[in-house]
Amino acid sequence: MALFSMLRRHTYSALALASRAVGSARTFHGAISTVPTFSGDHSPRSSFPTRRFSTATATATATEVIGNESLNGGLESAIKCAQERKIKIPEVPDEFPFEIIDIPGEKTILLKRQFQGETIQVGVDAPHVFPADEDSDEYENDDPGIPMVVSISKENGMQLEFGVTGFEEEVSIDSLSIVHPDHSPEQFPYDGPEFHELDEGLQNAFYKYLEPRGIQCSMTVFLTDYMRKKDNKEYLLWLKNLKGYIEQ
Template sequence: MALNSIFRRASSLVLPLAVRSIATPRSFHHAISAAITVGKRNLSQDLNRSFFLPSLRSYSAASASNKADVSLLNVLESEIKCAEEDDQNSVDEIPEEFPFKIQDNPGERTISLTRKYEDEIIKVEVDMPNVAAEDEDEDNDEGGDNDEQTREESSIPLVVSISKESGECLEFGVTAFPDEISIDHLSIKKADGSEDQLAYEGPEFQDLDENLQKAFHKYLEIRGIKPSTTNFLHEYMVSKDSREYSMWLKNLKNFVEK
């Protein structure tokens, strides 16, 4: 009897709560439907956000990249026009008295000269002058130090090789200034092309007897290495520098446009 009384009291407490929780089925279904709708809306918003945000970021990055590319192309086009104007003053005609045949390969910074003198083959490799530094020195005040700096920077380097039929070669390192040629060093190259690291190469050229220095200058002069030749080469290399710069700019522009 006591046990049954306990069960009846428990049922009387639990049943009204259960009835109240499901007293109105319509409101129950409405609550479930609303929860599903809200869930769907939140899920849709999350999906849309997760889908569009990376796309927006990619679009923004692509837009910034395109603007940078367009800006770069505009600057390149402007620089190309300036370079082409400089090309109009380039040296095209080779003087009739110029003693060498010129081999100029586009895209390379050096040119090669060749000629035959009696039983010798003479080859000369000419490098670019420092044109930019030379232009800067033109704005400096006149003075001993500035004149010396201009003299050095307006020069062009040459390597002169004179080969005999035996295959041996006498090689000169030369620096050509306006109306003046300076011999920096000289050496004999063996016919087999081998080089002995311990071989005696002689003293510095400036340490040689003055008469011997003059004799070597005359030796080069009669083979075509003289101021009239190197003065033209300086003008030619300035023009080549302008042509190569223009071509380099156009190659950059083509790359950016692709």
């Protein structure tokens, strides 16, 4: 789906290949280590290795238990902090024109609306902000900007895609591209110049084009609060999933 092409970058394939390579090497080494070897020494000492292995196994098991308990304690502490964090619960403004699609476990949300025969979709990512300290409701940067990808589709499938950052005082267009339905993934169409390289009058015209479609700074304050709340909710769910895995 072209909408999320600027928000999601699939880097996991390379990691998966690397993991398989490492896993294969370990399996091969393990297979070699299990092949029995024989020597001329048949003394009782060499024929009863089980005591030595059982001691090592017991030590490893004890270490594993201690490690699990330590990790569980750390996860419980992190869960408690996330549950106690005070984050403003946003109310959807009456004039907000979009339907919000928020799927649990997803990093982003999707906004959708129809406007004069166009389908407008906005992928919204979380602002990259951190609390000033664990006990504070204040943030290091009170207006970090909300990263968005705005897709405006015509009935014939043609799309305009804007990379946008929403601030409380303004909306900044960072990129612009045309998505043609007939273009295959193997094609590399001309995307035009960088947005900031366009004539200033043309840049201003695009800002005016987006405004009646709902892309304006008035949506930013609400989305900032919404995404901060979602980010903490997803973080808490992630911690609980981790804890559930360790306890299995």
